[in-house]
Amino acid sequence: MAERDVTNRALWYSEEAPDPVKLGLLGWILVLVRGVPLFLLVLGGLIVLLAVRLFERPLCGMRRPVTAFIPQFVSRNAFRMLGIGFQTSGELMRQHGAVVANHSSWLDIFALNARKRVYFVSKAEVAKWPGIGWLARATGTVFIERDPRKARAQTKLFEERLKAGHKLLFFPEGTSTDGLRVLPFKTTLFAAFFAEELRDFMYVQPVTVIYHAPAGQPDRFYGWWGDMDFGPHLLKTLGALRQGRVELIYHAPAKVSDFPNRKALAAHCEDAIRHAHALARPEK
Template sequence: MTTWDDGSRPVVKPFGIMGWLRCILRVAAMAVIIFGLMGPMVLLRVLGFAAAAQWCVGLACRGVLRVIGLPVIPKGSPMQYGGAVVANHCSWLDIFTLNAVQEVLFVAKAEVQHWPLIGIIARSVGTIFIERRTSHAARHTNLVKDYIVQGHRLLFFPEGTSTDGQRVLPFRSTLFAAFIEPDLKDRLWVQPVTLNYIAPDGEDPRFYGWWGDTAFAPDLFRVLAQRRQGRIEAVFHPPIQAATVKCRKDMARLCETAVRSGLHDPL
Protein backbone atom coordinates (compact mmCIF):
# COMPACT_ATOMS: atom_id res chain seq x y z
CA MET A 1 0.00 0.00 0.00
CA THR A 2 1.55 3.32 -1.10
CA THR A 3 0.71 6.77 0.20
CA TRP A 4 0.75 10.07 -1.62
CA ASP A 5 3.19 12.82 -0.67
CA ASP A 6 4.42 15.68 -2.84
CA GLY A 7 7.14 16.60 -0.35
CA SER A 8 5.52 19.86 0.74
CA ARG A 9 3.21 20.24 3.73
CA PRO A 10 1.51 23.22 5.41
CA VAL A 11 3.23 24.68 8.44
CA VAL A 12 1.46 23.59 11.64
CA LYS A 13 0.87 26.60 13.89
CA PRO A 14 1.10 26.31 17.68
CA PHE A 15 -2.31 25.69 19.24
CA GLY A 16 -1.99 27.87 22.34
CA ILE A 17 -4.03 27.41 25.52
CA MET A 18 -7.35 28.26 23.86
CA GLY A 19 -6.62 25.86 21.04
CA TRP A 20 -6.03 22.99 23.43
CA LEU A 21 -9.17 23.94 25.38
CA ARG A 22 -11.19 23.75 22.16
CA CYS A 23 -9.66 20.32 21.50
CA ILE A 24 -10.69 19.02 24.92
CA LEU A 25 -14.24 20.37 24.71
CA ARG A 26 -14.77 19.16 21.16
CA VAL A 27 -13.38 15.69 21.84
CA ALA A 28 -15.66 15.39 24.88
CA ALA A 29 -18.71 16.48 22.87
CA MET A 30 -17.82 14.14 20.00
CA ALA A 31 -17.42 11.23 22.40
CA VAL A 32 -20.87 11.87 23.90
CA ILE A 33 -22.46 11.93 20.43
CA ILE A 34 -20.61 8.92 19.02
CA PHE A 35 -20.80 6.59 22.01
CA GLY A 36 -24.29 7.77 22.91
CA LEU A 37 -25.60 6.64 19.52
CA MET A 38 -23.30 3.65 19.06
CA GLY A 39 -25.28 1.38 21.40
CA PRO A 40 -28.67 1.92 19.71
CA MET A 41 -27.03 1.71 16.28
CA VAL A 42 -25.34 -1.64 16.98
CA LEU A 43 -28.54 -3.02 18.53
CA LEU A 44 -30.60 -1.97 15.51
CA ARG A 45 -28.07 -3.56 13.17
CA VAL A 46 -28.10 -6.84 15.13
CA LEU A 47 -31.92 -6.88 15.11
CA GLY A 48 -31.91 -6.47 11.34
CA PHE A 49 -33.05 -2.85 11.13
CA ALA A 50 -30.25 -1.77 8.81
CA ALA A 51 -31.96 1.41 7.60
CA ALA A 52 -32.58 2.65 11.14
CA ALA A 53 -28.99 1.81 12.08
CA GLN A 54 -27.69 3.84 9.15
CA TRP A 55 -29.93 6.73 10.18
CA CYS A 56 -28.16 6.70 13.57
CA VAL A 57 -24.81 6.77 11.77
CA GLY A 58 -25.86 9.80 9.75
CA LEU A 59 -27.17 11.56 12.83
CA ALA A 60 -23.89 10.98 14.68
CA CYS A 61 -21.80 12.23 11.76
CA ARG A 62 -23.88 15.38 11.39
CA GLY A 63 -23.52 15.96 15.12
CA VAL A 64 -19.73 15.55 15.00
CA LEU A 65 -19.40 18.01 12.12
CA ARG A 66 -21.56 20.50 13.99
CA VAL A 67 -19.32 20.19 17.05
CA ILE A 68 -16.26 20.80 14.90
CA GLY A 69 -18.03 23.78 13.33
CA LEU A 70 -17.57 22.47 9.79
CA PRO A 71 -20.65 22.81 7.55
CA VAL A 72 -21.25 20.49 4.59
CA ILE A 73 -22.84 22.06 1.52
CA PRO A 74 -24.31 19.46 -0.88
CA LYS A 75 -24.49 20.32 -4.58
CA GLY A 76 -26.63 17.99 -6.65
CA SER A 77 -28.53 15.00 -5.25
CA PRO A 78 -27.40 11.68 -3.78
CA MET A 79 -28.67 8.82 -5.93
CA GLN A 80 -31.40 6.49 -4.75
CA TYR A 81 -30.27 3.53 -6.88
CA GLY A 82 -28.39 0.50 -5.64
CA GLY A 83 -24.69 0.25 -6.32
CA ALA A 84 -21.81 2.42 -5.19
CA VAL A 85 -20.62 5.95 -4.53
CA VAL A 86 -17.00 6.87 -5.28
CA ALA A 87 -15.19 10.03 -4.20
CA ASN A 88 -11.79 11.68 -4.00
CA HIS A 89 -10.06 11.04 -0.69
CA CYS A 90 -8.95 14.23 1.09
CA SER A 91 -9.17 13.74 4.83
CA TRP A 92 -10.21 11.55 7.76
CA LEU A 93 -13.19 13.91 7.75
CA ASP A 94 -14.45 12.21 4.58
CA ILE A 95 -16.11 9.42 6.56
CA PHE A 96 -18.17 11.93 8.56
CA THR A 97 -18.93 14.10 5.53
CA LEU A 98 -20.22 11.37 3.26
CA ASN A 99 -22.21 9.61 5.99
CA ALA A 100 -23.79 12.94 6.93
CA VAL A 101 -25.37 13.47 3.51
CA GLN A 102 -26.39 9.94 2.48
CA GLU A 103 -26.68 6.34 3.65
CA VAL A 104 -23.66 4.32 2.55
CA LEU A 105 -21.49 1.46 3.74
CA PHE A 106 -17.78 2.19 3.59
CA VAL A 107 -15.13 0.03 1.99
CA ALA A 108 -11.81 0.88 3.67
CA LYS A 109 -8.24 -0.37 3.85
CA ALA A 110 -7.59 -2.84 6.67
CA GLU A 111 -5.34 -0.43 8.59
CA VAL A 112 -8.31 1.83 9.38
CA GLN A 113 -9.76 -0.63 11.90
CA HIS A 114 -6.71 -0.10 14.14
CA TRP A 115 -6.79 3.73 14.14
CA PRO A 116 -7.68 5.49 17.43
CA LEU A 117 -11.37 6.51 17.61
CA ILE A 118 -11.90 6.28 13.82
CA GLY A 119 -11.23 2.53 13.94
CA ILE A 120 -13.86 2.02 16.64
CA ILE A 121 -16.37 4.06 14.68
CA ALA A 122 -15.57 2.30 11.42
CA ARG A 123 -16.02 -1.17 12.92
CA SER A 124 -19.27 -0.26 14.65
CA VAL A 125 -20.93 1.12 11.50
CA GLY A 126 -20.22 -2.05 9.54
CA THR A 127 -17.32 -0.87 7.40
CA ILE A 128 -15.95 -3.47 4.99
CA PHE A 129 -12.20 -3.81 5.51
CA ILE A 130 -9.96 -5.04 2.70
CA GLU A 131 -6.27 -5.65 2.11
CA ARG A 132 -5.26 -3.53 -0.88
CA ARG A 133 -3.13 -6.15 -2.57
CA THR A 134 -3.35 -7.38 -6.15
CA SER A 135 -3.33 -10.98 -4.94
CA HIS A 136 -6.58 -10.33 -3.04
CA ALA A 137 -8.43 -8.74 -5.99
CA ALA A 138 -10.71 -11.71 -6.73
CA ARG A 139 -11.59 -12.12 -3.06
CA HIS A 140 -12.46 -8.43 -2.76
CA THR A 141 -14.65 -8.57 -5.86
CA ASN A 142 -16.65 -11.45 -4.39
CA LEU A 143 -16.93 -9.73 -1.01
CA VAL A 144 -18.18 -6.50 -2.56
CA LYS A 145 -20.58 -8.44 -4.75
CA ASP A 146 -22.08 -10.18 -1.69
CA TYR A 147 -22.82 -6.82 -0.03
CA ILE A 148 -24.34 -5.42 -3.22
CA VAL A 149 -26.66 -8.44 -3.52
CA GLN A 150 -27.80 -7.78 0.06
CA GLY A 151 -28.94 -4.31 -1.04
CA HIS A 152 -26.18 -2.16 0.46
CA ARG A 153 -24.98 1.02 -1.25
CA LEU A 154 -21.20 0.97 -0.94
CA LEU A 155 -18.71 3.82 -0.86
CA PHE A 156 -15.01 3.63 -1.61
CA PHE A 157 -12.06 5.83 -2.57
CA PRO A 158 -10.56 4.59 -5.87
CA GLU A 159 -7.41 6.71 -5.46
CA GLY A 160 -6.29 4.29 -2.75
CA THR A 161 -4.75 7.05 -0.60
CA SER A 162 -5.61 10.46 0.78
CA THR A 163 -4.10 13.69 -0.59
CA ASP A 164 -3.90 17.42 0.12
CA GLY A 165 -7.41 17.87 -1.31
CA GLN A 166 -6.12 19.97 -4.20
CA ARG A 167 -5.95 17.20 -6.80
CA VAL A 168 -7.48 13.91 -7.92
CA LEU A 169 -5.12 10.97 -8.34
CA PRO A 170 -5.67 8.23 -10.97
CA PHE A 171 -8.50 5.89 -10.00
CA ARG A 172 -7.66 2.24 -9.48
CA SER A 173 -10.12 -0.03 -11.23
CA THR A 174 -9.98 -3.16 -9.06
CA LEU A 175 -13.04 -2.52 -6.88
CA PHE A 176 -15.13 -1.54 -9.88
CA ALA A 177 -15.06 -5.14 -11.13
CA ALA A 178 -18.07 -6.22 -9.05
CA PHE A 179 -20.25 -3.53 -10.62
CA ILE A 180 -19.88 -4.76 -14.20
CA GLU A 181 -20.65 -8.42 -13.43
CA PRO A 182 -23.14 -9.70 -16.06
CA ASP A 183 -25.67 -10.83 -13.47
CA LEU A 184 -25.61 -7.49 -11.61
CA LYS A 185 -24.80 -4.64 -13.97
CA ASP A 186 -28.37 -4.18 -15.27
CA ARG A 187 -29.55 -3.01 -11.84
CA LEU A 188 -26.51 -1.17 -10.52
CA TRP A 189 -25.34 2.43 -10.72
CA VAL A 190 -22.17 4.21 -9.64
CA GLN A 191 -22.29 7.87 -8.56
CA PRO A 192 -19.10 9.98 -8.59
CA VAL A 193 -18.84 12.59 -5.81
CA THR A 194 -16.31 15.42 -5.56
CA LEU A 195 -15.30 16.63 -2.11
CA ASN A 196 -14.04 20.20 -1.99
CA TYR A 197 -12.51 21.28 1.33
CA ILE A 198 -12.39 25.07 1.63
CA ALA A 199 -9.82 26.17 4.21
CA PRO A 200 -10.58 28.68 6.99
CA ASP A 201 -9.87 32.30 6.13
CA GLY A 202 -6.16 33.03 6.18
CA GLU A 203 -5.12 29.36 6.28
CA ASP A 204 -3.25 27.29 3.70
CA PRO A 205 -5.68 25.95 1.03
CA ARG A 206 -4.44 22.47 1.97
CA PHE A 207 -5.50 22.91 5.60
CA TYR A 208 -7.83 19.89 5.65
CA GLY A 209 -5.62 17.69 3.47
CA TRP A 210 -4.33 14.49 5.02
CA TRP A 211 -1.12 13.02 3.67
CA GLY A 212 -1.21 9.23 3.68
CA ASP A 213 1.42 8.68 6.37
CA THR A 214 0.34 11.50 8.70
CA ALA A 215 -0.47 10.28 12.23
CA PHE A 216 -4.17 10.54 12.99
CA ALA A 217 -4.11 12.01 16.51
CA PRO A 218 -1.95 15.09 15.75
CA ASP A 219 -4.03 15.86 12.67
CA LEU A 220 -7.27 15.47 14.65
CA PHE A 221 -6.05 17.93 17.28
CA ARG A 222 -4.86 20.38 14.63
CA VAL A 223 -8.34 20.56 13.12
CA LEU A 224 -10.18 20.64 16.46
CA ALA A 225 -7.96 23.47 17.74
CA GLN A 226 -9.04 25.74 14.89
CA ARG A 227 -11.34 28.50 16.16
CA ARG A 228 -13.13 29.26 12.89
CA GLN A 229 -13.48 26.47 10.39
CA GLY A 230 -13.90 26.52 6.65
CA ARG A 231 -16.51 24.42 4.86
CA ILE A 232 -16.96 21.30 2.76
CA GLU A 233 -18.73 21.12 -0.59
CA ALA A 234 -19.99 17.70 -1.70
CA VAL A 235 -20.68 17.73 -5.45
CA PHE A 236 -22.94 14.85 -6.55
CA HIS A 237 -22.48 14.04 -10.24
CA PRO A 238 -25.04 12.17 -12.38
CA PRO A 239 -24.98 8.43 -11.62
CA ILE A 240 -23.50 6.10 -14.24
CA GLN A 241 -25.51 3.00 -15.09
CA ALA A 242 -23.25 -0.04 -14.98
CA ALA A 243 -25.01 -1.64 -17.96
CA THR A 244 -23.78 1.17 -20.23
CA VAL A 245 -20.09 0.58 -19.43
CA LYS A 246 -17.99 -2.16 -21.06
CA CYS A 247 -15.41 -2.88 -18.38
CA ARG A 248 -14.10 -1.87 -14.96
CA LYS A 249 -11.34 0.29 -16.43
CA ASP A 250 -13.87 2.30 -18.43
CA MET A 251 -15.98 2.78 -15.30
CA ALA A 252 -12.94 3.93 -13.33
CA ARG A 253 -12.01 6.40 -16.06
CA LEU A 254 -15.53 7.83 -16.31
CA CYS A 255 -15.77 8.29 -12.54
CA GLU A 256 -12.31 9.84 -12.31
CA THR A 257 -13.16 12.35 -15.05
CA ALA A 258 -16.40 13.32 -13.32
CA VAL A 259 -14.78 13.73 -9.89
CA ARG A 260 -11.92 15.79 -11.31
CA SER A 261 -14.36 18.04 -13.18
CA GLY A 262 -16.02 19.06 -9.90
CA LEU A 263 -12.87 19.95 -7.99
CA HIS A 264 -13.31 23.56 -6.80
CA ASP A 265 -16.03 24.02 -9.38
CA PRO A 266 -18.86 26.24 -8.01
CA LEU A 267 -21.71 24.23 -9.49
Protein backbone atom coordinates (compact mmCIF):
# COMPACT_ATOMS: atom_id res chain seq x y z
CA MET A 1 0.00 0.00 0.00
CA ALA A 2 1.57 3.26 -1.12
CA GLU A 3 2.15 5.99 1.44
CA ARG A 4 2.85 9.67 1.02
CA ASP A 5 6.49 10.66 1.35
CA VAL A 6 6.68 12.54 4.66
CA THR A 7 10.44 13.06 4.90
CA ASN A 8 11.08 15.40 2.00
CA ARG A 9 8.25 17.92 2.07
CA ALA A 10 5.82 19.51 4.43
CA LEU A 11 2.34 18.04 4.42
CA TRP A 12 -1.01 19.62 5.23
CA TYR A 13 -3.10 18.00 7.96
CA SER A 14 -6.76 18.53 8.81
CA GLU A 15 -7.82 19.16 12.39
CA GLU A 16 -10.25 16.28 11.91
CA ALA A 17 -9.21 12.72 11.15
CA PRO A 18 -9.88 11.43 7.63
CA ASP A 19 -13.30 9.90 7.10
CA PRO A 20 -13.31 6.11 7.56
CA VAL A 21 -13.55 3.95 4.45
CA LYS A 22 -16.67 1.78 4.56
CA LEU A 23 -17.46 -0.55 1.67
CA GLY A 24 -20.46 -2.85 1.66
CA LEU A 25 -20.98 -5.71 -0.77
CA LEU A 26 -22.17 -3.36 -3.52
CA GLY A 27 -19.16 -1.14 -2.89
CA TRP A 28 -16.76 -4.03 -3.42
CA ILE A 29 -18.60 -4.99 -6.60
CA LEU A 30 -18.17 -1.43 -7.85
CA VAL A 31 -14.46 -1.59 -6.98
CA LEU A 32 -14.11 -4.50 -9.39
CA VAL A 33 -16.46 -3.12 -12.05
CA ARG A 34 -14.65 0.21 -12.13
CA GLY A 35 -11.18 -0.79 -11.00
CA VAL A 36 -10.39 -3.54 -13.47
CA PRO A 37 -11.25 -1.50 -16.60
CA LEU A 38 -9.41 1.50 -15.13
CA PHE A 39 -6.30 -0.58 -14.50
CA LEU A 40 -6.41 -1.99 -18.03
CA LEU A 41 -6.92 1.51 -19.46
CA VAL A 42 -3.87 2.91 -17.65
CA LEU A 43 -1.73 -0.13 -18.40
CA GLY A 44 -2.80 -0.23 -22.04
CA GLY A 45 -2.17 3.49 -22.43
CA LEU A 46 1.31 3.10 -20.95
CA ILE A 47 2.19 0.22 -23.26
CA VAL A 48 1.00 2.13 -26.33
CA LEU A 49 2.86 5.26 -25.19
CA LEU A 50 6.14 3.39 -24.72
CA ALA A 51 5.77 1.62 -28.06
CA VAL A 52 5.07 4.84 -29.97
CA ARG A 53 7.85 6.67 -28.13
CA LEU A 54 10.39 4.17 -29.50
CA PHE A 55 9.80 5.71 -32.94
CA GLU A 56 8.79 9.21 -31.90
CA ARG A 57 11.88 9.98 -29.83
CA PRO A 58 14.54 9.43 -32.53
CA LEU A 59 12.38 11.22 -35.11
CA CYS A 60 11.08 14.13 -33.01
CA GLY A 61 13.42 14.37 -30.03
CA MET A 62 11.88 16.26 -27.14
CA ARG A 63 8.69 17.02 -29.05
CA ARG A 64 5.82 14.57 -28.55
CA PRO A 65 3.42 15.10 -31.45
CA VAL A 66 1.72 11.73 -30.90
CA THR A 67 2.36 10.48 -27.36
CA ALA A 68 1.18 13.74 -25.79
CA PHE A 69 -2.37 12.77 -26.73
CA ILE A 70 -2.25 9.36 -25.02
CA PRO A 71 -2.35 10.58 -21.37
CA GLN A 72 -5.17 12.93 -22.37
CA PHE A 73 -7.16 10.04 -23.86
CA VAL A 74 -6.54 7.90 -20.77
CA SER A 75 -7.50 10.71 -18.39
CA ARG A 76 -10.77 11.54 -20.15
CA ASN A 77 -11.85 7.91 -20.17
CA ALA A 78 -10.72 7.38 -16.58
CA PHE A 79 -13.43 9.78 -15.42
CA ARG A 80 -15.98 8.00 -17.56
CA MET A 81 -15.04 4.66 -15.99
CA LEU A 82 -15.10 6.11 -12.48
CA GLY A 83 -18.45 7.77 -13.14
CA ILE A 84 -17.12 11.13 -11.95
CA GLY A 85 -18.52 14.15 -13.77
CA PHE A 86 -16.03 16.40 -15.53
CA GLN A 87 -16.59 19.99 -16.63
CA THR A 88 -14.37 22.89 -17.59
CA SER A 89 -14.68 26.57 -18.39
CA GLY A 90 -12.30 29.21 -19.72
CA GLU A 91 -9.93 29.27 -22.68
CA LEU A 92 -6.77 27.20 -22.98
CA MET A 93 -3.49 29.08 -23.12
CA ARG A 94 -2.02 29.30 -26.63
CA GLN A 95 1.32 30.84 -25.67
CA HIS A 96 4.42 29.06 -24.43
CA GLY A 97 4.44 28.69 -20.69
CA ALA A 98 3.37 26.92 -17.54
CA VAL A 99 0.14 26.06 -15.76
CA VAL A 100 -0.32 26.37 -11.99
CA ALA A 101 -3.21 24.87 -10.03
CA ASN A 102 -4.36 24.15 -6.50
CA HIS A 103 -3.82 20.57 -5.35
CA SER A 104 -6.41 18.37 -3.63
CA SER A 105 -6.02 14.77 -4.75
CA TRP A 106 -4.24 12.22 -6.92
CA LEU A 107 -7.28 12.71 -9.16
CA ASP A 108 -5.82 16.09 -10.10
CA ILE A 109 -3.43 14.26 -12.45
CA PHE A 110 -6.34 12.87 -14.46
CA ALA A 111 -8.34 16.10 -14.25
CA LEU A 112 -5.57 18.41 -15.45
CA ASN A 113 -4.54 16.03 -18.24
CA ALA A 114 -8.08 15.48 -19.48
CA ARG A 115 -8.55 18.78 -21.30
CA LYS A 116 -5.05 20.18 -21.69
CA ARG A 117 -1.89 18.29 -22.64
CA VAL A 118 0.48 19.10 -19.79
CA TYR A 119 3.72 17.81 -18.29
CA PHE A 120 3.94 17.78 -14.52
CA VAL A 121 6.88 19.18 -12.58
CA SER A 122 7.74 17.06 -9.57
CA LYS A 123 10.49 16.67 -6.98
CA ALA A 124 13.29 14.33 -7.98
CA GLU A 125 12.44 11.80 -5.27
CA VAL A 126 9.23 10.84 -7.09
CA ALA A 127 11.28 9.35 -9.94
CA LYS A 128 12.46 6.66 -7.48
CA TRP A 129 9.00 5.67 -6.22
CA PRO A 130 7.98 2.15 -7.31
CA GLY A 131 5.44 2.18 -10.15
CA ILE A 132 4.55 5.85 -9.84
CA GLY A 133 8.08 6.99 -10.68
CA TRP A 134 8.21 4.82 -13.79
CA LEU A 135 4.81 6.07 -14.95
CA ALA A 136 5.86 9.68 -14.32
CA ARG A 137 9.04 9.30 -16.36
CA ALA A 138 7.18 7.65 -19.23
CA THR A 139 4.68 10.50 -19.47
CA GLY A 140 7.36 13.20 -19.59
CA THR A 141 7.33 14.53 -16.03
CA VAL A 142 10.07 17.08 -15.31
CA PHE A 143 11.97 16.23 -12.13
CA ILE A 144 13.68 18.98 -10.14
CA GLU A 145 16.06 18.97 -7.21
CA ARG A 146 16.23 21.40 -4.31
CA ASP A 147 19.89 22.12 -4.92
CA PRO A 148 20.88 25.73 -5.69
CA ARG A 149 23.92 24.41 -7.56
CA LYS A 150 21.60 22.82 -10.13
CA ALA A 151 19.29 25.81 -10.57
CA ARG A 152 20.98 26.90 -13.81
CA ALA A 153 20.73 23.45 -15.36
CA GLN A 154 17.06 23.17 -14.38
CA THR A 155 16.28 26.56 -15.87
CA LYS A 156 17.91 25.37 -19.11
CA LEU A 157 15.74 22.24 -19.02
CA PHE A 158 12.62 24.36 -18.50
CA GLU A 159 13.63 26.52 -21.47
CA GLU A 160 14.11 23.49 -23.74
CA ARG A 161 10.78 21.96 -22.76
CA LEU A 162 8.86 25.23 -23.06
CA LYS A 163 10.34 26.08 -26.45
CA ALA A 164 9.37 22.57 -27.59
CA GLY A 165 5.78 23.59 -26.89
CA HIS A 166 5.37 21.69 -23.62
CA LYS A 167 3.02 23.15 -21.02
CA LEU A 168 4.66 22.51 -17.63
CA LEU A 169 2.33 22.15 -14.66
CA PHE A 170 3.20 23.14 -11.08
CA PHE A 171 1.34 22.84 -7.77
CA PRO A 172 2.57 25.97 -5.94
CA GLU A 173 0.92 24.97 -2.61
CA GLY A 174 3.60 22.30 -2.33
CA THR A 175 1.17 19.71 -0.96
CA SER A 176 -2.42 18.55 -1.32
CA THR A 177 -5.38 19.44 0.91
CA ASP A 178 -8.93 18.31 1.63
CA GLY A 179 -10.14 20.33 -1.36
CA LEU A 180 -11.98 22.83 0.83
CA ARG A 181 -9.28 25.49 0.84
CA VAL A 182 -6.36 26.97 -1.08
CA LEU A 183 -3.06 27.16 0.79
CA PRO A 184 -0.63 30.07 0.38
CA PHE A 185 1.48 29.62 -2.75
CA LYS A 186 5.19 28.98 -2.38
CA THR A 187 7.08 31.33 -4.67
CA THR A 188 10.33 29.40 -5.14
CA LEU A 189 9.45 27.71 -8.44
CA PHE A 190 8.18 30.97 -9.90
CA ALA A 191 11.75 32.31 -9.76
CA ALA A 192 12.77 30.13 -12.71
CA PHE A 193 10.22 31.92 -14.91
CA PHE A 194 12.14 35.19 -14.47
CA ALA A 195 15.39 33.81 -15.85
CA GLU A 196 16.70 35.86 -18.76
CA GLU A 197 16.13 32.94 -21.14
CA LEU A 198 12.44 32.59 -20.23
CA ARG A 199 10.96 35.85 -19.04
CA ASP A 200 10.24 37.53 -22.38
CA PHE A 201 8.19 34.71 -23.92
CA MET A 202 6.83 32.97 -20.82
CA TYR A 203 3.19 32.97 -19.73
CA VAL A 204 1.57 31.34 -16.70
CA GLN A 205 -2.06 30.20 -16.67
CA PRO A 206 -3.76 29.71 -13.28
CA VAL A 207 -6.32 26.90 -13.09
CA THR A 208 -8.78 26.35 -10.24
CA VAL A 209 -9.63 22.72 -9.46
CA ILE A 210 -12.87 22.20 -7.54
CA TYR A 211 -14.27 18.86 -6.37
CA HIS A 212 -17.97 18.47 -5.72
CA ALA A 213 -18.65 15.50 -3.45
CA PRO A 214 -21.30 12.85 -4.14
CA ALA A 215 -24.73 13.56 -2.67
CA GLY A 216 -24.79 12.69 1.02
CA GLN A 217 -20.99 12.55 1.39
CA PRO A 218 -18.70 15.03 3.20
CA ASP A 219 -17.50 17.94 1.07
CA ARG A 220 -13.93 16.69 1.41
CA PHE A 221 -14.78 13.26 -0.03
CA TYR A 222 -12.19 13.42 -2.84
CA GLY A 223 -9.47 15.16 -0.80
CA TRP A 224 -6.22 13.26 -0.24
CA TRP A 225 -3.87 14.88 2.22
CA GLY A 226 -1.31 14.41 4.98
CA ASP A 227 -0.03 10.85 5.22
CA MET A 228 -3.28 9.24 4.06
CA ASP A 229 -2.62 5.92 2.35
CA PHE A 230 -3.33 5.78 -1.35
CA GLY A 231 -4.90 2.31 -1.33
CA PRO A 232 -7.90 3.02 0.96
CA HIS A 233 -8.56 6.33 -0.79
CA LEU A 234 -8.56 4.59 -4.16
CA LEU A 235 -10.96 1.92 -2.87
CA LYS A 236 -13.27 4.57 -1.44
CA THR A 237 -13.33 6.39 -4.79
CA LEU A 238 -13.90 3.24 -6.82
CA GLY A 239 -16.56 1.89 -4.45
CA ALA A 240 -18.67 5.05 -4.09
CA LEU A 241 -22.34 4.23 -4.74
CA ARG A 242 -22.75 7.72 -6.17
CA GLN A 243 -20.08 9.90 -7.67
CA GLY A 244 -19.63 13.64 -7.68
CA ARG A 245 -17.86 15.79 -10.22
CA VAL A 246 -14.71 17.80 -10.75
CA GLU A 247 -14.72 21.31 -12.20
CA LEU A 248 -11.76 23.11 -13.79
CA ILE A 249 -11.72 26.87 -14.32
CA TYR A 250 -9.03 28.19 -16.68
CA HIS A 251 -8.10 31.80 -15.98
CA ALA A 252 -6.48 34.34 -18.29
CA PRO A 253 -2.76 33.64 -18.85
CA ALA A 254 -0.38 36.08 -17.16
CA LYS A 255 2.71 37.32 -19.03
CA VAL A 256 5.74 36.93 -16.79
CA SER A 257 7.40 40.14 -18.00
CA ASP A 258 4.38 42.13 -16.77
CA PHE A 259 5.35 41.36 -13.16
CA PRO A 260 8.32 42.80 -11.24
CA ASN A 261 9.25 39.57 -9.44
CA ARG A 262 8.23 36.01 -8.54
CA LYS A 263 6.27 37.07 -5.47
CA ALA A 264 4.02 39.40 -7.47
CA LEU A 265 3.38 36.72 -10.10
CA ALA A 266 2.69 34.03 -7.47
CA ALA A 267 0.29 36.38 -5.65
CA HIS A 268 -1.59 37.10 -8.90
CA CYS A 269 -2.02 33.39 -9.67
CA GLU A 270 -3.01 32.58 -6.09
CA ASP A 271 -5.61 35.37 -6.02
CA ALA A 272 -7.22 34.15 -9.26
CA ILE A 273 -7.42 30.55 -8.04
CA ARG A 274 -8.49 31.46 -4.53
CA HIS A 275 -11.28 33.78 -5.74
CA ALA A 276 -12.81 31.16 -8.05
CA HIS A 277 -12.50 28.51 -5.36
CA ALA A 278 -14.23 30.74 -2.83
CA LEU A 279 -17.13 31.35 -5.21
CA ALA A 280 -17.64 27.59 -5.50
CA ARG A 281 -17.53 27.00 -1.76
CA PRO A 282 -16.72 29.09 1.32
CA GLU A 283 -13.13 28.49 2.39
CA LYS A 284 -12.66 26.67 5.69
